[in-house]
Amino acid sequence: MTEKNMKQCLKDESFWLRLPFMLLFFIVWRLTELVLIGIILVQIVFRLFKGEPQLQLLQLGSQLTLFSYQVFRYLTFNTEAKPFPFADWPNAQAADANPYVPSEAVNEDATPSEKSINKS
Template identity: 45%
Template sequence: MNNSNQAIDRESLVLRVVWMLVFFFVWQLAELVLLGIVVVQLILKLSKGHPSSDLMAFGDSVSQYIAQIGRFGTFNTEQKPWPLADWPKPRPAEVEMVDLAKKFH
């Protein structure tokens, strides 16, 4: 490899390290947001008997976002997470619904 290619690779790696540091701090904030969602969902489940579907969707998006940061930081992808890419879309919940008819028979 010639010197110009090595210099470009080194600059690219330095820029990636900067992004990794930025996303490290974003990861810390996202973990706190996710913890808040977990606590609120627990309180809602205990008080109302069911969690918020809006918070379920947002929590899934935050979880996917944290995973995207992890994938970028571990060199599994070159795609940078939000705000440099789209925010992850929530997936359908995998909550088992209890059939009340079966429960009382």
């Protein structure tokens, strides 16, 4: 990298504007991690005592993992698109071949390929 290129990179306004968002999303990701740990523990209790996980927590867990994925992509410079609240909240998706999720719980907004995955 030449000195001219480095100076140009240091003057790149979009990079400097991105840094505070990256810090914010890193903190949000860490908080999301704590919430997911809580969901895991509650789901273990539900599974032990009711024989199946709680459907709303399955959906929330799915949404939070998709949100975390969006945050990771932003933090690693794989996308310029900022995650929620700058974009839509991720739709819940049933787990792959999850026997606990009834077919009527499949997200109606899902794409046809997502619906076929969720029905299997």
